Amino acid sequence: MSSSLPPVDVVCAVIRRGDLILLAKRPPGKRLAGMWEFPGGKVDPGETPDQALHREIMEELGCELTILQAGPAALHEYEWGSIRLFPFLCELKSESSEPCPHEHSELIWVFQKKLSRPDMAPADEPVIRWVATLA
Template identity: 50%
Template sequence: MELPSLIPVCCALIEHEDRVLIAQRPLEKHLGGQWEFPGGKMEPDESPTDALHREIKEELGCTLTITAALPPVIHTYPAATIQLHPFIATLSPDSSPPQAYEHVALKWLNRTELAKATLAPADIPVLDSYLTHSA
């Protein structure tokens, strides 16, 4: 049996005033309605950080300053296996505020709210790593 290939994706835990941004996936997409850390698929030959900057600009219309990388996560969904590259970031000083261009809604959550949030399955170990990292 052949193992499925890994789909490389990236995400950002965007910090602002002791809160982190989460985004609700469009209802018609895979995992529709679930909350996630924003990001997306990497293009061939694109680094995780380049992909993150591109995806955040496309999805949220803002720019980031990456402050740390968290350990990658491999997660298998029924249709695909992803390798998720998570980063901690802040909004760049000259950034526009995030807008929900490709999501249903955005929420800024504090650590307590984040720990209770219902996230997409691949983001759960990312959250655990973040809470440990930023403790």
């Protein structure tokens, strides 16, 4: 289904700790409820993607990140509209709090090589492929 509306710009954080990557479970009552995703959210008007990432991660997880690398943007079309996803490889700042699920039902750390799973949000598939290319 093609949408006449422009895609919504969205950011996501691939938060790495050694060989582990943080995933967040979408809560009941939201689109894609029960699916796992890289945490993030919409870019507000006047924000750059990296500004949006820092704001969204503080809102959703209550932690601070260092951006290590920006990944390639990926377009994904859902039944309700399109998103343009800007992924960022990140790590927690040394002085940051541990991530806490303020807007998700659960958080898990997963081995980088185990990211491809059937219960991942479909828009995150290109991000998983990008992460697989990273050392």
